[in-house]
Amino acid sequence: MSMYPDLKLFIGGEWRKTAEDISVVNPATEEELGRLPCASIADLKDALRAAEKGFEIWRKTAPRERADILLRAAALMRERQEEIAQAITAEHGKPLAQARLEVIRGAEFFEWDAGEAMRVYGRVIPAASGSKISVHHHPIGVVAAFSPWNFPMSQPARKIAGALASGCSIILKAAEETPAGAIHIVKCFEEAGLPAGVLNLVFGRPAEISEFLIPQPSVRLVALTGSTTVGRHLTGLAAQSDTRVLMELGGHAPVIVCEDTDVQKAAICGAIRKMRNTGQVCTSPTRFFVHESIFEEFASTFTKRAAETVVGNGADVGVEMGPTANDRRVPFLSELVSDAVSKGAELRTGGNRLRKRGYFFEPTVLTHVPDSALIMQEEPFGPVAVINPVKDLEDAIKQANAVPYGLAGYAFTNRADYIDRLIDELEVGNFSVNTLEASLPETPFGGIKSSGYGREGGTEGLESYLTIKNVWHSSDIR
Template sequence: MYSYPELKLFINGEWRGAAEDMAVVNPATEEELGRLPKAGISDLQEALAAAEQGLRLWSRTPPRARADIILRAAALMRERQEEIAQSITAEHGKPLPQARLEVIRGVEFFEWDAGEAMRVYGRVIPAAPGSHISVHHHPIGVVAAFSPWNFPMSQPARKIAGALASGCSIILKAAEETPAGAIHIVRAFEDAGLPAGVLNLIFGTPSEISGYLIPQPSVRLVALTGSTAVGRQLTALAAQSDTRVLMELGGHAPVIVCEDTDVERAAISGAVRKMRNAGQVCTSPTRFFIHQDIFEQFAEAFTRRAAATVVGNGVEPGVEMGPLANDRRVPVLSALVEDAVAKGAELRCGGAAMGERGYFFAPTVLANVPDNARIMQEEPFGPIAILNPVRDLDEAIARANAVPYGLAGYGFTNRADYMARLVDEVEVGNLSINTLEASLPETPFGGVKASGYGREGGTEGLESYLTIKNVWHSAEIR
């Protein structure tokens, strides 16, 4: 067994405590795992000064040298996979096999961006004789990053990888509910030889941290993965100082199931993926729009597999779904189900909390949910699937687009004309057809509409962390 790590802040290359702290709780047992220090204003001031100093050094470090340190840290995380995964399961609740996969996914973000660090190419633009025009990229500056609790290791990894590969320094506020993933990342970079001040890790009161850091002149990028409401608040705050933002915000992913698909396979894969991470995924397939001719066949197979999901403590063998990550989610999900049923939805399975201990919620399937139910507009962020019949692809696409969000969307079909329409008409940043995978390190990830701005991953992933400078050099004064 691996022990849960000691919880500390990391500022200017040093681990430290703070005057105030808070409990971190195992959501499966409700037992306290440790006490997490909460950064005060003096800690934030020191973190900012350290990041400014770190930027001066790191931005002048050759890309190959930056990549080497990132790859060393990634190799250490691969070696420590089991220790990190055990910590994630303890603080988040997800089954240990899913936690192991999350560690590898986080490592792959670092490995991809390490390579991209050496491919930040400028270009030469053809010009008149005696003139030379070129385009250069530079690190944007200090990054203030905010990561959520649903993926304790891979979400911080996205932002740290982009910042460090680009030559920026970063102050990361990771989630207070699930701090160990970020702590393990920082430990790996410390052991890999990252200079002090380049990467700083803090925890505390979110509004106090964002209120202090975002207006600072040296903070030139605010990177958030979080809710649309919080994203709008931070974007408005950043706008007051003309600070760039990178926002990966909420979703409410539609799944369009066409009449020509393999119904059983689509239903089973949908039910399995819906319950992954207890549905606490911004790309989780949630609003299923199924052609009316196959609706009951799909709904029966989906409900059967959802109801068979093995729920329990994530450290136990065979468990497929753990608890919700915190106690706040249980009453929220219960209220959404009650509202939907009161307005005419059919509860096919689940719909309530499970057990007397831990934050468990049963895998839930709602069918024939009316459009005026709250859950049709509000992302449940939990193990709840909505199954609704549609007459045709026109209706499916219209209903898929009928929410403010546009992060991920999915389709099941074998018809080329249907695929073309999905690509052209579904309003999302990430569309998957006949698969429920939404992103890879080498693909750009982000949303449209109320789901955010900018992209993480792929060749586009470093763009937010860089500035562009056009240089025009003339051989003579003109």
């Protein structure tokens, strides 16, 4: 592995250490990678002042110039793919191949939004003689953004790309457990020529940072990817100052497997995708509702492929699944499995912590899980899949919608009537048929119900970062 980056805050165009720091640990080895500085209130005040000054510069920067800087930074990320990927694998544990793809996905967010920066169009509205009416878009202001630990590169990229493409400045609090991805992004923008203060990076005590930044008058958008619980708390803080929010929150993705599909392919695809990133994906396929006529074949094939998953240190060749990213996940996953089994679920494979150093949990499959089991309502955010039989499509849709979340949903079917009905009735923000891919930089991504507000990506992705101004210009005083 290459050298892990020196961990620092980035405020007003300068890197800094602080008096207080915390340990960053490799979850595969439990060895310390570095010491991460924690921002004090004084650091946060400096970051806010820097972002306010940066906004005044960046909002007046031409969209084409903003786009050029985004593209230069993205090109640097691509050049440094291997260095960044190795740092991500070290701090997160995911296989190196997945980390490499994440670096490219992060660069793609910047490349897409660079194009969108030049397509923030207003419009002219036909008006009565003597009047001109037009609609204008303006950057909203300073953005306070919070990104999670499960994708150290691509999650910060989404927030930074949207803010910078729109002409906003941003203070990003990235995840303390996985800081390297965000640090590498900032380094690339520093070298790409981004003006000081436009992008600021802090770490520390999450509650202290959010409680200081969110009420500030110049902070006009709070953007979070995180749990529903945290999202509701930050939304409440933002509501006290009428601050807009962009929330991508929890999920508990259903997969409906219809009787007309290729059972073997669907099961193998499902098992591989479920274990990607150790199941630590907000769109991870988790609750599989399989038509009763193909249930046993699907469950057996899925279980076999899940049990064959190569688990180990993500830096090692051939590893398909690494450890959970932190030690909190393992006891929680054990609790979910034990609860389900105690209520009548069948444990087909896994269910235990691996007896080795690191935060490893076995690929796990549960079948015939009753509705009363905690896992039917709680997102496992780990390598645990639930497979239950259903009698028909109506039954599957009812069970898929029986949770408060609505981020992503999937189906395997080739029947047009089934697809039409699923599009109309499945309560999710992102729906995929015969694929378990949920989003791309060019598509709008976000949830409904308790899975959040707003969208990132696609042509809709900049809307939260912009204000709308209606201008009515009359040639006569009226």
